[in-house]
Amino acid sequence: MPIVPPAMVAAMQGHWAGLGWIGVNMAVMATAIGTGAGVGMVGATFETADAGTGIAPGAGIGTGITIIEAALSGAMFSAMLLKFPPGGADLADFCDGIAKGIKAGLDTASLVSVHEECYVGVGIVTGGVVFAGSGISSGIKDAAPTFTGDNWADVCEVIGTEIQNIGLTAIGQVVITGTPPGAPVTAPPTASGTGVIA
Numbered sequence: 507m508p509i510v511p512p513a514m515v516a517a518m519q520g521h522w523a524g525l526g527w528i529g530v531n532m533a534v535m536a537t538a539i540g541t542g543a544g545v546g547m548v549g550a551t552f553e554t555a556d557a558g559t560g561i562a563p564g565a566g567i568g569t570g571i572t573i574i575e576a577a578l579s580g581a582m583f584s585a586m587l588l589k590f591p592p593g594g595a596d597l598a599d600f601c602d603g604i605a606k607g608i609k610a611g612l613d614t615a616s617l618v619s620v621h622e623e624c625y626v627g628v629g630i631v632t633g634g635v636v637f638a639g640s641g642i643s644s645g646i647k648d649a650a651p652t653f654t655g656d657n658w659a660d661v662c663e664v665i666g667t668e669i670q671n672i673g674l675t676a677i678g679q680v681v682i683t684g685t686p687p688g689a690p691v692t693a694p695p696t697a698s699g700t701g702v703i704a
Contacts, residue, residue: 508704509611511544518607525599534650539604542646542662543669544611550637550673550703554619554680558627560693564684566619566629566701571612571678578672579605585664590657608669617680619701624693625684631677635703639670 518536522528554566582601587593619629643666647659680701 508616509544511540514607514611515540517610518603521603521606538650542649546642546645550635552631552635554629554699555632556624556629556697558624558693559690560623562625562687564621564625564682566680566682568617568680571615571676573672573676575605575609581668589660616704618704619680619699621699623697627682629680629699634674635676637670637673639666642666
């Protein structure tokens with residue numbers, strides 16, 4: 507299942523609605539962040555460390571990239587506080603809502619990978635996921651053309667940058683399958699794969 511922007515939007519709106527934030531612009535903002543970030547995260551790359559049987563190529567498939575929601579929220583809070591001091595009483599709740607939305611999207615992300623030396627086994631994502639923060643920021647900004655305030659571009663930049671940063675600590679795994687060679691052996695300890703979020 508791919509990243510689902512509407513699920514991201516719903517997670518953000520649900521959190522903010524619970525706080526009584528139900529204005530029209532909150533819906534527009536949630537939609538912009540969910541759509542822009544959701545589309546922007548597709549195509550992000552990752553590498554795996556593989557364990558299983560080789561030596562023959564295989565294909566990996568998985569679902570979900572795990573991030574620490576509180577870490578993303580905290581990082582966005584700190585970055586926004588630097589840009590917009592003193593930040594305001596609602597800033598932490600704003601960041602919490604965004605983090606919930608991003609996590610909801612990554613929980614459903616489809617992982618597709620290729621593995622040269624392992625045709626049956628498991629590939630563990632190592633080194634996180636490489637997101638293009640600038641692309642995510644641009645996608646969010648473009649998804650809300652009516653937001654023309656001076657600070658909107660900075661808000662988008664912070665969100666994109668911190669998604670990129672949290673991606674470096676993200677984890678996940680794929681199940682590898684393929685056609686066995688003539689004489690299967692244990693995949694070498696250096697076996698690895700490369701993949702993308704689809």
